[in-house]
Amino acid sequence: MIDNITYDGSVRGHRRAEHRLRARVRTVAEAYALLAPSLAGFLLFLVAPIFGVAALSLFDWNLMGAPSFVGLDNYRELAADPEVWRAVLNTIYYVVLNIPAQTVLALLLALALNRRMRGGKALRVVFVLPWMAMPVALGIIWSWVFDPRYGVVNQVLGTVGIDGPNWLTDPAWAMPVIASVNVWQYTGYTMLILLAGLQAIPHTLYEAAAIDGTTPVQRFFTITLPLLRPSLFFVLVTNTIGSFQIFDTVFVMTQGGPGGATDVLNFHIYQQGFQLFRSGYASALAMVLFALILLVTAAQFLYFRKRTVYDFS
């Protein structure tokens, strides 16, 4: 209390510093208090498992008894396992069926919607409707749509005299059918992100280019595509990461069949880890999937970094 009536500068300064320090300590304490629940969840359920899986991949453990350390044996085994290579190739095949089709379709729709038009807003909502569907329910619906006898697809093909294949039991067709679920589900979502990117391109650029006598096709390749690259990059990276993790539709529609034709990495990991209880081996496989995703993402970053025009606003 005495300090309050002391007009000596040094004491006052000292008080002020102490006050500031106390306020700072309180802010930091408050910040960590606000952060505490999310941080606890983050460390326990995300960070610990990530380190845990790397450690587990060096053990042989059927979830009973004691785990035994085997070094890199799991990795040696998976490198020599033809089923693993098939699963890797199947996963890549799925991504390749998926991403280009979805991106090109989305881009075409976005270009068509990128103008003032009646019903444009309602159309956007309609195109995003597939995005929220439950993949498990879609798996059921697609199994019906592609049923060789009772499905819509073969009924339609029948009306024009084509005898449709047994889609999901035909090794050549099963994967494209599964990929079509994902293309259907995410094209509208991708379209919306690309549309936002298109709308951010200044209109004056097109007007100037039109005055210079360019054709619409030239304008697409010299203005639209280069300036859309940040949005394209975003959808390609995030959709590719998502596609590598395909599981639900395979689980519902084919269980990896016929004859392993749709046995993708995620499904293979699930079987090894939770049906055969080979937790160490499944962990090593999970590390392989993670590495594969990192590799592809890094490649996309390198490719786009060279060619992307950033920051045009």
Add this chain to the structure above:
Amino acid sequence: MKRTPITRIALYLVLFAGAVVSVAPYLMTLNSAFKEPAQVLTTPAWQPAFPVTFDNFAQVWSEYDMAGFLLHSLIYAGVVTAGQVVFSTMAAYAFGRMSFPGRDALFWGYLATMMVPQIVTLVPLFLIMREFGLIDTYLGLILPTAFGTPYGIFLVRQYFRTIPRDLESAARIDGAGTLTVLVRVLLPLSRPILATLATITFITTWNTLLWPLIVTNGDATRVVTLGISALKGQYSSQYHLILAAAALALLPLIVIFLLFQRHIVRSIALTGLK
């Protein structure tokens, strides 16, 4: 740009075809779920149900625990959504509006984990839950995502940073503490983003298959994704039943989507612009 009537018509045709393809699977499913079992197989999917019957729904409702599946999913998705909104908001305030040692490193750590595929964490996560004795319990089901995901925190933090700091300073001068500022000043302004986060979290959790498949195995915790995929495994050719079940599983999503479609459409459009 000049447009001839022909290109305009072509554009509308493309968009119309896209719209039809987007809604057709939903409509055909609903339509067939109202058909009599024999008609599901003998009439084309686009032919309207006549006579309309509710028997398929009644059957999945009474012979299978469809009500239970839906209720369990509602509990799962409801609690996770509540936790996500509350804890993401708290963390987002700390990351977006306060300064403390370790903030940037931690935030980058959160962002980095968004690259990690979900399956990577599943084996250890299962072991953690087994260690705590939480296999086949709601706690085990809910805990991993109930404390706020990096995605949720990122979304809210970005939004908080667009709110002017002056509003907050004014409240501070009036003697408001951190919690008061957050609840009274920031939250009322953040309703759109919180609605978006809640909607997206609910939809994602409702649709989740893999984690419930691993951590639960009993009737009391069976969520709708597990329930209907088991039905499909058992009655793969009884389309009248499994389509009715699929329609029931999709219905809550469609209601929520139509209620919040404005928020959803805007938030998706924004995700690419960051």
